[in-house]
Amino acid sequence: MADVLSLLQVSLDALKSGTLPPTEVIKNLAAKVVGYGIIAGSTLVKVPQITNVVRAHSAEGLSATSFELESWALLVHAGYGYVNAMPFSSYGEASLMLAQNLLLLALVYRYARLPAARVATVMGLLVAAMAVLATGRASRSQVGALYDVNNFIMLAARVPQILKNFSEQSTGQLSIVTFGVNTVGCVVRILTSLHEGAHAMVRSYILGLIMNATLVGQILVYGNKGVRKEPAGQGAVTKKKA
Known part of the structure; x- marks a missing residue:
């Protein structure tokens, strides 16, 4: 936030002197404000999905594999920004979305009743990776190498869900x-990352845009027409039609 305040002060000083702020200052300020706006919005981006699952008492149609891989991809994204001391405005939403995704993953585990060994293994690996990143035991080159393969992780995270829907x-x-919010967020992040010269992130956001837009299209086309609600007191809230 200090970077925004600094740019804002430069802009105000220029206006007080009767001149317009330098174009580069305006661009940087706009990029920072948009970045923090995305972070603010990301605090609620997965709440609708979490609400759907909680209300239905069902993880029907959700791929546990997709959410496991997405959690890893978000962790690598956040870790890349943290280890490289990048402005929080350029990666902060990944941290907040990771927290929400882990909650959603826990709900999927609960309702899908997956094997305890799988749950313990996945959660254990994620916690261990967080500890390594937070304590600075991972070098920039190591995290950079992970980020280079993050696009493949993101692809692997979305494909199982897309195939399941199909x-x-x-x-x-x-x-x-x-x-839908994820799709719009990717578009905005592509623009801000281009401005900040974060080309590795641009590639990641372009892939994210394609994957999220595909899922939005599937939701619009398929919806939940394969799922019906059971009357209260008859067991599961949702079931697949025969």
Whole structure:
């Protein structure tokens, strides 16, 4: 936030002297403000998806593998920015979305009743990776190497969900609000990353845009038409039609 205040002060000083702020200052200020705006919005981006699952008491249509891989991709993204001492405005939303994604993953585990060994292994690896990044035991080159393969992780994270939707001709409890906001966020991040010269991030956001837009399209086409609600007191809230 100090960088925004500094740029804002430069702009105000220029206006007080009767001149317009330098173009570069205006561009940088706009990029920072948009970046922090995205971070603010990211605090709620997965709430609609979490709400859908909690209300339905079901993880119908959600791929646990997708959310596991997405958690890893978000962790690498946040770790890359942290280890390289980048402005928080350029990667902060990844940290907040990771926290929400872990909560969502816990709900998927609960309702899908996956094996305890799988849950313990995935969560253990994520916690261990967080500890390594937070304590500075990972070098910039090591984190950079991880970030280079993050695009493949993101692809692997979305493809299982896309294939699941296609196979079932339904998107179950997937939230169009969550993936719609993700799509718009990717577009904005592409522009801000281009301005800041973060070309590695640009590639990641372009891939994210394609994947999220595909999921939005599937939600619009398929919806949850393959899922029906059961009357209260008859067990699971949602079931697949025969």
